[in-house]
Amino acid sequence: MSLQNASVKKSEIFLYSFGGFGSNLLFIYTVSFLMFFYTDVFKISPAAVGTVFLVVRLIDAFLDPLLGMLTDRTRSRWGTFRPWLIFGSPLLAMTTMLLFTAPDLSPSGKLAYAIATYVGYSFVSSIVNIPYHALSAVISKDPTQRNWLVTTKNLMGNLGALAVSGSVLPLVAYFGSGQKGWFFATLLFSLSTIISYLLCARGAKAHDTNEVNTENASHSHNAHPSIKEQIKLISTNGPLLALLAATVVKTGALIINSAVAIYYWQYNMGRPDLYSQLFIWGTALAIPIYFVIPRLVRKYGKKNVLNISCLITMLPSAVLLMTPPENVMLIFILSVLVKVLVPFTAVLPWMMLPDCVDFGKWKTGINGSATVHSTMIFTNKVGAAIGGLLSGALLGAAGYVAGKEQTPEALSMISNLYFLVPIIGFGVSLLLIWKFYPITNAIHSKILKEIDDKENNREAV
Template identity: 60%
Template sequence: MSSINANAKKSEITLYSFGGFGSNLLYVLTTSFLLYFYTDVFKISPIAVGSVFLIVRLIDAILDPMIGMLADRTNSKWGTYRPWLIFGSPLLAMVTLLLFTAPHLSPSAKIYYAIATYVGYSFVSSIVNIPYHSLTAILSQDSSQRTVIATAKQFMGTFGALVASAAVLPLIALFGSGQKGWFFTTLLFSILSIASFWLCAHGAKRHDIKKVNSKNDSSSIDGHPTLKAQINIITKNKPLLLLLIAFLANMVAFVTSISTSIYYWQYNIGRLDLFSKLNLWGTLISIPVFMLIPPLVKKFGKKHVYMYASLFSIIPFVVILLIPYKNVMPIFVLSIIISLIGPLTSVLPWTMLPDCVDYGKWKTGINGSGTVHSMAIFTNKVGGAIGGLISGAVLGAVGYVAGQHQTPEVLKTIGYMNFLVPILGYIVIVIVMKFYPITNEFSAKMVEEINNREKKNEAAV
């Protein structure tokens, strides 16, 4: 157990954080551009695209929790979670490439192809990302260092998001535009993601060398958690259930906004060139905010920083929603401000998940990091599906036609999806966080009791 309980070295945290780059590189590529790729490149109707998103997420409802539970039960010479990164990341690269391929098919065959490739992508993404996020909880048991670890991986994830959001359109043009441009851009991103996940796995090698659940645990059979105990990690975990509601609200808002953002800058503002610039400058300006997260959390606690950051995020969304489209630069500046606050609302939920892992272990006696993180990723996918369904279905319902001059009704709807939906999401988060029970003091108490329990178990052997 000593290797698992030991704090992580700075070099290990740095290597582990590269997983955030690879993960966000492909994640932001799909969330930001897949709807646009389907409607404007693959030529699938927006309503059909929304249906594809919904079908895939319903399948994920079954698969993701199973993957998390299976990851917690893994016992190999490569560790518990690392083999999923080592062997899964090349497969993820391949299915992502298929996802952004547009073969010449009939309209109905295109939908079947989209469903098949998106199911494949979503499944393989889970078998890589659930273990990747699960490693955070075993790299260190120190709550303050966990905040540093989660911040580091989200910080590196920001660079992945930056490359995906700012470089996609220029790279597509560089590689020849159209389907050819999309193929080679995705190929480049896929190769970078493999290298990132392998670096991540190497960084966690010292800590992920054995089963994370001991045979002495009361809720295990031969070192494997029982199914009932793994389910209890979720159902008897009030902090996790509240945090999952926040994850859901945040992801519905994020995906609805980000998937319609390219439409907003192309059709509402008429300045598609500003879309890539916004992503570039918004990300660069937000970088110093990552450095503020550990000291803010140490002083005010994760719960309060997350709650007030969400509350302050509402203000620029409201202002943009109220001003006319002709005010291009004010809208651009306010959008930059949204990006500036973004690290606080995106990082904090992930720093809180390891505390929910501790809460589950405190209650059940087993480490369910894979189970807990699988529920977070599943919830994110459901939120993404709802956001994608809203975006696609609503655009189709109001009469959006790709590449054409849009009606005032369509333009107004794009604006609402881009700004009103996030406002509602952040309101839900503020309310939910009022009831979240884990504070810095509560977390320290849980870890102390867990360590005392484990020492007693080891002494009894």
């Protein structure tokens, strides 16, 4: 058996999954609380916050694809992807600490500081997370093993989200609230992230070495593809482009939903205590879903399961949109249900991405896992930028003022951003995948067979 086809041990899958825990700790932390930190702690206006998000993502538009290409070309004694995790995670922790620091500056100084620290955080996040996600396509070529790899890492990511959502506000209060509370809470999550990535690198050690990388390169018609060829790997990959388009819409909608969640429960409902409870119950009850997904995918296919999941997730959101705020328990229960359904739409795009890697190799002959995965990281950031920009701009336009009693217009805007936008996002994503994503289980099996046939013929010659 060749090195690249070696079976993955359960212990390796478990250790690799810790990357999902660490990644989601800081991702959910920033997505859920950075806008609130900026407006209510650092005292930046909502419109300015939207500008910060937009500027950072425009910079990412140039950096992320280049980082993915650089990662694919990395050769070191620690492997291709693992050194980025080992040496990048401490930098990620430090930049996150700076991100949640609120120095006493002028309004223009605060804006400049927010942009500079967010650019630094976003850049370092990319140099860690692009290689991390790319590992799933090189650890195993077996579709079933890949599905479990992606599912397990997302399950651990779900636990990371649970840790953040259920503990951030209590931790901030415990450490003294204000800037002091946010500093120590951020420190705790940042240190946990370093440990998580080191465990992940340990789990992938046997599958990301010089020996394995040399063999993988020998199975590519070009072991060191040019940047032009790597760009072609993306531009000619129809399934990848469809998946990215659907993801950017869905991510933008979910970022808006996450960004205004704390506002909704604090101002619309007057029950900020239920905010943490919502995430605790929704995330905990979603855990069994992760064990169901690989089985459903194996029987019905990733594309079908994703489309049905989008449709089902829209239903409780539609009911929530029409439910008066006086029905606290109904709103809480339906909001928990939406959280329980999240794994389907969160896991499946990442599960489909290695298939897009295979499609690209089938079409171009290039092994470009990090290049392809960098596009998903970038797409998530674009969605986050759009979501952040719209959240800040629309809240500001509706008259939101931090820490004050909100106007009916502001409350209505918060409600629409929280419930209506996700419905639109899931609906558009469903249409894009249904219409433009062609890879089914049968087609993927055919692609893998043809790749193996080409490699065997090349070796025979």
